[in-house]
Amino acid sequence: MKKIILLMIVILLNVSVIYAKETLELKNIDDNEFEYFEIKIENSIGKDKKDDLSSIINNDQSFDLFINNVKKFRLIPVSFVSRKARNRVCILSYFSDNNEFVDNLNIGYISREEDEITGSCQGINAVSVESINDKKFLLYIISNRVANHYENYTTVVTINSRDIQLDEELSSCINNNKIDSIAKARKAIKKCYHDKRIKN
Secondary structure, eight states: OHHHHHHHHHHHHHHHHHHSOOOEEEEEOOGGGHHHHHHHHHHHHGGGBSOTTSOEEOGGGOEEEEETTEEEEEEEEEEEEETTTTEEEEEEEEEOTTSOEEEEEESSOOOEETTEEOOEEEEEEEEEEEESSSSOEEEEEEEEEESSSEEEEEEEEEEOSSOEEEOHHHHHHHTTSOOOSHHHHHHHHHHHHHTTSSOO
């Protein structure tokens, strides 16, 4: 009888591990490490950067992303004056767990029509991450933009254990509201899912 009870306990423990919600954590990157990443990022931007003084790395909003206590990505927001956009833009440079450069994501694409500036990204105000389900995680990035006035724009990035992608549908959905904090971004996301405007 004792053996049967012990066996049942072991099975229950294994099942709970399988279905346990994955843990997420953002940890600040050490200031001493930025020089290496600055070179990688500058190379990735290349000739699109207008001048050497235009790029700004948001050190205080740069993080290592851990999933179940294992580092998966290194996330570094950068703003610079883009020749292509003819404006200041913000990107998210991300690196693999072994610090290899992967890609740059546009954080809220800024366009310029003829001679009229439609939006200039000045920098990143806040970054946060949460789990939607066991396979999908959302990264919120709140940036400060200048058009006719100052405003906040929230970019939503979808993350799994292997990839990071800009989620234009979610970003568009939550920016129908005035989002100036992570708490408001989370509330807006829940409304998007509740209204069934976005598939989980």
